[in-house]
Amino acid sequence: MIELSRYIPFGHSIHNGSLIARLDPRTKLIGAVLLIVCLTVISSPLAFAVCLVFCFVLQQASRISLLYILRSLRPFALFLLITFIIEVLFYVPAPGTPQLWHWWILSISWEGIVLSIVTIVRVLFLYYLTTMLTLTTSLVDLTDGLEVLLSPLQKLGIPINAFIMILVIAFKFVPIFVEEIERLIKAQTARGMNFGEGNLVRRVLKLTALLIPLFVSGFKRVKTLSIAMEARCFGGRPGWQRSKLRQFVFTRNDLLAAALTIAACIAMTVTNFIPR
Amino acid sequence: MIEIQHVAFHYSAQGEQDVPPALHDVSLQIHEGETIAIIGHNGSGKSTLAKLLAAILFPQNGSIVVDGLPTDTARGDIWTIRQRVGMIFQNPDDQLIASTVIDDVAFGPENLGLPRAEIAQRVQEALELLDLTELAQLPISELSVSLKQRVAIAGVLAMRPRYLLLDEPTTMISGHTARQLLETIQRLAHERNMAVIHITHFMHEIVDFDRVIVMDGGRVLMDGTPETVFARADELQAIGLDVPLVTRLGRHLAKRGWPLPEVVLHPHQLLSWPDSPYTDRAASLVENGTQNNEPLAISDVSPSNDPPLAETESKHDLFDVQNIFYTYQRNTPFARPALQGLTLRIQAGRTTALVGPSGAGKSTLIDLLAGLIKPHAGVFLFEGANTAGASFKLTRIRSRVGIVFQSPESQIFEETVGKDVSFGPRQQGVPLAESRRRVQESLQTMGLPYEDFRSRYTYALSGGQKRRVAIAGVLAQQPEVIIFDEPMAGLDPRGRNELFQLIASLKRRPHLTIIYASSSLKDVVEIADVIHVLDAGRVALSGTPREILAQAETLHALDIALPEATRLSLAFREDLPGLPSAILNLAELETALEKELPSLFARQTKE
Numbered sequence: 095m096i097e098l099s100r101y102i103p104f105g106h107s108i109h110n111g112s113l114i115a116r117l118d119p120r121t122k123l124i125g126a127v128l129l130i131v132c133l134t135v136i137s138s139p140l141a142f143a144v145c146l147v148f149c150f151v152l153q154q155a156s157r158i159s160l161l162y163i164l165r166s167l168r169p170f171a172l173f174l175l176i177t178f179i180i181e182v183l184f185y186v187p188a189p190g191t192p193q194l195w196h197w198w199i200l201s202i203s204w205e206g207i208v209l210s211i212v213t214i215v216r217v218l219f220l221y222y223l224t225t226m227l228t229l230t231t232s233l234v235d236l237t238d239g240l241e242v243l244l245s246p247l248q249k250l251g252i253p254i255n256a257f258i259m260i261l262v263i264a265f266k267f268v269p270i271f272v273e274e275i276e277r278l279i280k281a282q283t284a285r286g287m288n289f290g291e292g293n294l295v296r297r298v299l300k301l302t303a304l305l306i307p308l309f310v311s312g313f314k315r316v317k318t319l320s321i322a323m324e325a326r327c328f329g330g331r332p333g334w335q336r337s338k339l340r341q342f343v344f345t346r347n348d349l350l351a352a353a354l355t356i357a358a359c360i361a362m363t364v365t366n367f368i369p370r
Numbered sequence: 371m372i373e374i375q376h377v378a379f380h381y382s383a384q385g386e387q388d389v390p391p392a393l394h395d396v397s398l399q400i401h402e403g404e405t406i407a408i409i410g411h412n413g414s415g416k417s418t419l420a421k422l423l424a425a426i427l428f429p430q431n432g433s434i435v436v437d438g439l440p441t442d443t444a445r446g447d448i449w450t451i452r453q454r455v456g457m458i459f460q461n462p463d464d465q466l467i468a469s470t471v472i473d474d475v476a477f478g479p480e481n482l483g484l485p486r487a488e489i490a491q492r493v494q495e496a497l498e499l500l501d502l503t504e505l506a507q508l509p510i511s512e513l514s515v516s517l518k519q520r521v522a523i524a525g526v527l528a529m530r531p532r533y534l535l536l537d538e539p540t541t542m543i544s545g546h547t548a549r550q551l552l553e554t555i556q557r558l559a560h561e562r563n564m565a566v567i568h569i570t571h572f573m574h575e576i577v578d579f580d581r582v583i584v585m586d587g588g589r590v591l592m593d594g595t596p597e598t599v600f601a602r603a604d605e606l607q608a609i610g611l612d613v614p615l616v617t618r619l620g621r622h623l624a625k626r627g628w629p630l631p632e633v634v635l636h637p638h639q640l641l642s643w644p645d646s647p648y649t650d651r652a653a654s655l656v657e658n659g660t661q662n663n664e665p666l667a668i669s670d671v672s673p674s675n676d677p678p679l680a681e682t683e684s685k686h687d688l689f690d691v692q693n694i695f696y697t698y699q700r701n702t703p704f705a706r707p708a709l710q711g712l713t714l715r716i717q718a719g720r721t722t723a724l725v726g727p728s729g730a731g732k733s734t735l736i737d738l739l740a741g742l743i744k745p746h747a748g749v750f751l752f753e754g755a756n757t758a759g760a761s762f763k764l765t766r767i768r769s770r771v772g773i774v775f776q777s778p779e780s781q782i783f784e785e786t787v788g789k790d791v792s793f794g795p796r797q798q799g800v801p802l803a804e805s806r807r808r809v810q811e812s813l814q815t816m817g818l819p820y821e822d823f824r825s826r827y828t829y830a831l832s833g834g835q836k837r838r839v840a841i842a843g844v845l846a847q848q849p850e851v852i853i854f855d856e857p858m859a860g861l862d863p864r865g866r867n868e869l870f871q872l873i874a875s876l877k878r879r880p881h882l883t884i885i886y887a888s889s890s891l892k893d894v895v896e897i898a899d900v901i902h903v904l905d906a907g908r909v910a911l912s913g914t915p916r917e918i919l920a921q922a923e924t925l926h927a928l929d930i931a932l933p934e935a936t937r938l939s940l941a942f943r944e945d946l947p948g949l950p951s952a953i954l955n956l957a958e959l960e961t962a963l964e965k966e967l968p969s970l971f972a973r974q975t976k977e
Contacts, residue, residue, distance in 0.1 A: 106704055158703065163705060180730070328477070
């Protein structure tokens, strides 16, 4: 419990200079969106196979340890299993189809099992893609890329810049709160508190006792940081516009990646509609 | 020029009557290119004044005008002022925003809305000034504290301020890194005609400044050159401050008849008086007098009063750490090794010091010793029992070891003082009456009257009070081992003294083992029985304080600053080779100098 930041890999991107890491964040964002839309549409095993091949290529190009990503799935494994079971049990097949087992409103049927598996597979792919996105792109790049992509909306009068600013600041402060929790847990443990003992209710109560000190010290840090930011002239004044040091330039790698992604999406959609 | 006229500032929003104002009627002028130091006890208003100058806070009375722009009118001016007045805070983690070095340095210019080419140029310039160009693409989280502080300074310099405010910038850095930083800043100030306002508790840092302002209780007490201010040593000591060691030594020797100027600010002044046989060599005495020193044999050390380290006394090993490894975020791509094959033994009843720069592994080692973490490799024995054994519960260690963490904020979590101090005993299952007695006793030991403080809100305490409450909380656990993690960081001279007295009194308690972690040798040489110097996750040196002080060259290579008295004595050794090499403090230095130069003291009797 003490090394909390280990379990919350928020905002930590891996700078390993791989092909994927070096892509323009706009390419990655658009690619991720396209793939996610595709995934929600497809359901045939062949289409998923195409997706798997694409993910394999992505994995190789990113040079990130697969083991690390799979391990980060561990906290969710139980949740996924429970979801699967509930979905199977509550699936109501069309009348007339054979059921394997039946009791009250619960039933198990082949159709139910197949559909639930499809859902789980979809969730896994979605998780994989989004994790890949956050691991290969630093938060700064993500938010900058988002800002550039959404800038046309700014011209329509929607305050995109302000939203992005809020996102940046929120992202900045999540690790601060995680750190504060770690410190408080350490301090309390040192004075005899045992967070790992007691039934579930007691354990939760012990954690809630951390809430007030967390907010007090967390907000203090937040305030100090905001003062530092304001001291460097970050702030709302009428007509204030930030400029940027970094510039995004599309390279050949981006075109290649975009082409591959689009090809994969087309392949997935087409194979999805091939009658079995 | 910054004009401060009759400024008063109150922190409480509702204007409560019993909260004293942070600043009372302060009037000052700051000219471009001046180097000014501000000193004062904790709570004297130094930081408040700095924040007012940077237009982060606004005075309730009086006015502050920066280059003709007042800080209280049209909002537009405030941003110009904030660009002209740059501020560096104590803790780099509180001011670094971006993830990589170059992004953070660019943060300021980006906020000013400058064109890209200009931002790139300014960032390049700032990185070069602070020698950071090779590190530009590194993530900030991988940097050491002193590097982070350099990044923070680069970030502010990239905005080309005219006035630079530094609020205790060297608190978290020590050794020659701190000195280099200050030298760089002073050089830049002269090159760019930039005013530097430096708030500090370390008197020796400011001897070369143009002006020293002494604050006390929200008012300006003194304002003059270092000579004029440090001449009033008694007044300074009365308000909880001090004068540089060199000055104190100068006064002491002058009283014994040495023909020295009234206020000595530099070591070479101690040997260069008219007719001094040492005048020609005095010029070679610089602050860094350690260049020519080799680690000296222990036989050079004057007979010490330290008990020998040998196991003649029947003290048993309380902690036995053998070749320990610990890595943060192990088995992830973000792994960071902290302890890399560390071995040491700590005996019960002794005071052990762990010294090393930030990042050397002190905090990790402390967590290990307190039973909060388990080593990833190696053997850790507590009272001879292997902690890795299946039947060993970490709670066995935790119940007997208390830690006082670096920042009191991280260890006070209850609403009232009484509840917080009784947290430990309550967890231990101590009956109510006994718990109350312990709380009373601990608060008493820390100088906080029980009846007055037990129902005070912890959030409303001052920094110094919080620290005392935190220590009281640990004392109430009645631990057998107390670990102090950098307790003196950020304390003013009086605060340091009080803490020092407290630890000295704790030492007198039988059966109490004290472990003290610090990045500064000075804090520990007078109270530790054993010192272990850590470097990059391993123990580099171990020994009694004198043994450690005798190894000046090794310490210099590890970037650990010697205490001032020791440094001075090493500087004098060239001319007075009879001086002992491992001098602990000023008193010893004075005695040694008197012994070595009886001829000079004979002058007094002649006259």
